[in-house]
Amino acid sequence: MKKNFRWVLAVLMFLITFMSYMDRVNLSVATPEIMREFNFTKMDIGFFQTVFFMGYAAMQVPGGILAEYFRHRIVVVAAVTWWSVFTALTAAASTFSQWVIVRGAFGLGEGPVYPALSTFIARWFNPAEKGKASSIMLSGAFVGPVFGPAATVALMLAFGWRSVFVIFGVAGLLIAVAWMIFAKNSPKESPYVSAEELKYIDEGRNAAEEDKKELAPWKSFITSTQFWAIGIQYFIVDYIMYVYLAWLPLYLMEAQNFSLAKMGIAASFPWAALCIVTLSVGAFSDRLVAAGASKAKARSYLGITGLVLCSLFLYLGAIATNPTLNVFLLTLSLGSLGLAFPASWSACIDLGGKFSGSVSGWMNFWGNIGGVIAPLLTAWIATNYGWQAAIIVTAVSAVIGIIAWLFVKPDIPLKRGEAKPNGAPSTCL
Incomplete structure (x- = not known):
């Protein structure tokens, strides 16, 4: 265990992201019951x-x-504790305003987790492992929706929809305690990391420099085309993903006439495909770089390919008239999007280095602007023009992300500005 303790923490990271998406997908699955009540x-x-x-x-x-x-x-x-409390409090919401407050506070709690985990990956893993580690982080998120629909439906049928939020809120608090106990800020602070493992983790990096507390040079970052490009492409990637997350259960019931029980099974297939592809692609991307391929090929080409295939299969799914074929094509579409997720998060570490937390926070900020827009825009289109139109618009949006990936250029780290007179790196905001 000591020899590979970083992978033990990777499993715990997996559980954190798994719980984060279970807590999100629970609302989507419980939506029909909540709407009715x-x-x-x-x-x-x-x-x-x-x-x-x-x-x-x-x-x-x-x-x-x-x-x-x-x-x-x-x-x-702090983030896991905060969001778990408000997950549990969702069960107590009874008015429109209470639902707004609880869900907004839940979002504030989940916000810091992925940027923080990105800094964990950057410090705890050898540079050659960042694609694989990023895939583990992301696959936890995507396993949540795989098991979420069926598990949530089972709990709803047995104990009512409120039980779902209470149970997962308590589970999140237990995971927060585990991270506090086992996950030190640096591997050199951990009693579970051997000298051999620490040496391997620190190969090819300046660990002392990375352990310094510094603020990212935002003045330099904000003027970078690459910085904006990685945000824009992820806006599209997350927009498409959140259309699935927010509306797939209700879409299958309304547009494809699935029962609640059958929907719980069918809605898991696209997420299973996304999880499998995401887990596979991160390690594959690292192997490409290790074999001498450029990071443009290992990251950008995978991201572009994922968006092209996702768009194509999503459009075909929108026009499919057979429910089984529809689910099959939606599964291929979301699975294809799995090519883009590890590429995006690995590119954040490529571009940002020790400031990967800021770069990933920026990228995920734009991704979740897509999350802000996706539920309402999709609801408006579906209400006024039908579900088919809503899905087609989602498919066409991929073109923007494809273009943005051409400007990410992960082979070239972001410029950090000029050094201060004393030689210390700039810490300007």
């Missing part, structure tokens, strides 16, 4: 989803900055 409309539910993403997006950049300065440990623990 409170007489909420699609627009109401879309607004609750959007309020979550507003809070979530708002904490991306601050979360990255906090994780770089105060380190990942305290930020992850």
Whole structure:
């Protein structure tokens, strides 16, 4: 265990991201029951989803900055604890305003987690392992929706929809305690890391420099085309993913006439495909780089290929008239999007280095602006023009992400500005 303790923490990271997406998908699956009990409309539910993403997006950049300065440990623990409390409180919401407050606060809590975990990956893993580690982080998120629909439906049928939020809220608190105990800020601080493992982790890097507390040179970053490009492409990647997350269960029931029980099974297939592809692609991307391929090929080409295939299969799914074929094509579409996720997060570490928390926070901020827009825009299109139109618009949006990937250029790290007179790196905001 001591020899590979970083992978033990990777499993715990997997559980954190798994729980984060279980907590999100629970609302989507419980939506029909919640709409029935409170007489909420699609627009109401879309607004609750959007309020979550507003809070979530708002904490991306601050979360990255906090994780770089105060380190990942305290930020992850605080974030998981906060969101777990408000997950449990969702069961107590009974009015429209209470739902808005609880879901918005839930979003604020989840916001810092992925930027903080990005700084954990950057410090705890050898540079040749960042694609694989990023895939583990992301696959936890995508396993959540695989098991979420069936597990949530089972709990709803047995104990009612409120039980789902209470159970997962408590589970999140237990995971926060585990991270506090086992995940130190640096591997050299951990009693579970051997000298051999520490030496391997620190190969090819300046560990002392990376352990310094510094703020990212935002003045330099904000003027970079690459910095904007990685944000724009992820806006599209997340926009498509959040259309699935927010509306797939209701879409299958309304547009494809699935029962609640059958929907719980069918809705898991696209997420299973996304998880499998995401897990496979990160390690494959690292092997490409190790074999001498450029990071443009290992990251950008995979991202572009994923968006092209995702768009094609999503369009074909939208026009498919057979429910089984529809689910099959939607599964291929979301699975293809799995090529883009590890590429995006690995590119953040390529571009940002020790400031990967800020870069990933920036990228995830724009991704979750897509999350803010996706639930409401999709609800509006589906309400006024039908589900087919809503899915086709989602498919066409991929073109923007494809173009943006051409400007990411992960082979070229972001410029960090000029050094201060004393030789210390710039820490300007």
